Amino acid sequence: MRASLLQIDVDLKETVADRRDRVAALVRAQGGTDLVVLPELWPVGAFASDTFAAEAEPLDGPTADVMSAAARDAGVWLHAGSIVERDPDGPLYNTSLVFGPDGELRHTYRKIHRFGFDQGEAALMAPGEEIVTVELPDTVLGLATCYDLRFPEQFRLLVDAGAQMLVIPAGWPAKRREHWRLFAQARAVESQTYVLACGTAGTHAGVELAGHSMVVDPWGDIVAEAGTGEEILTVDLDPALVTKTRHDFPVLRDRRLG
Template structure:
């Protein structure tokens, strides 16, 4: 199985419509891939909070339309990164889209952990409440997460319990915390004995320099490929059988102990 991570540079001087067209062309170039992955909030920029309201769309909106056409033309599964979604009651969400090779919507994931503490995404957007997996026929089952989710291991345990063999993490990760990005990607791979495909953005948007360094980690924690800081396409061949082989060779997941009692003096 071949995966291509498209690390997009988000230039504030490029319009959203122009970027959609450019990214669609990049997706069409990945005809040799089985799975293509885009970063978080690439149409607008993950830190461009002031544009969230103006650029919000439905899951079936213009980004989906452009990406569905590109996925059909390339004949690939496409994780189209995420968009600013506005639902029927006006609530905004950071929503990832997965598109099948025939252009149909295969899955939608609303980001569960919102970044910003008391500002930005954390106060502007609603939180997702559902774990989402997608099975690629004859290949891997993907578990979906987005950016800040990477810091919360319990989410990934839930995805593995739901059958995930590869954990896909689009992001708009800041350069100043790049070491956390690579460390956490490897940790999530090791502890869950799963592939991690983490696709970030390049460039600087809303005055926040992006980390780039998209990374693919195998179920043993080995880095198979890592991008640099600039726009780049990272293409890696994955062995779906390696997940089960790793879990059989070192069956740590079988030793999990859940439901331990709460220590004295602590509430649940």
């Protein structure tokens, strides 16, 4: 199974529409890849909270339209990162979109843990409530977003729901880059899954982003890691390694709580 993580440089001098078109072209260039992953809130910028309300869109809005077409043209499963979703009833959500190779929107995930300590995202967005998995032909994805990484109980629930590969788009700040690496590896080890952690690059809204998207295997080894700039990370993965790891080192069997 081949996966490509698109670490996008979110430059707020670029319009949202232009960035959509640019990212769609990058997705289309990934033909032959099984799964493509984009970062958190790449259309607007994860820390540009003053634009969230103005740029919010429905699930059938412009970002979904453009990403649907790109997934269909490339023939890939596309985790299109996340958007600021405006629910018809009013609340905003940080919502991930997953498209099939036919361009159909197959699954959505509303971020459960909002960052900001009563400011920014935490003040402006409502929390999601559902644990979401996505069945692909060769594996089962478990969905989480950025700050969710700090809450291991969510990943236990994803494992219980059948997840074999954790996909985590993020807009993680550079000043906590080592936490990003640590948590990605910890979630892989404790869940005995692959972790595909896709971050953003550059600086926007005064915040330098961590970059360093990475793929971690079920033993916690970093298979591939990006730098700090815009980059495409493409890795060949063996989904059978998850089953083998859980068989050879059956730690999940010994759980006593939860």
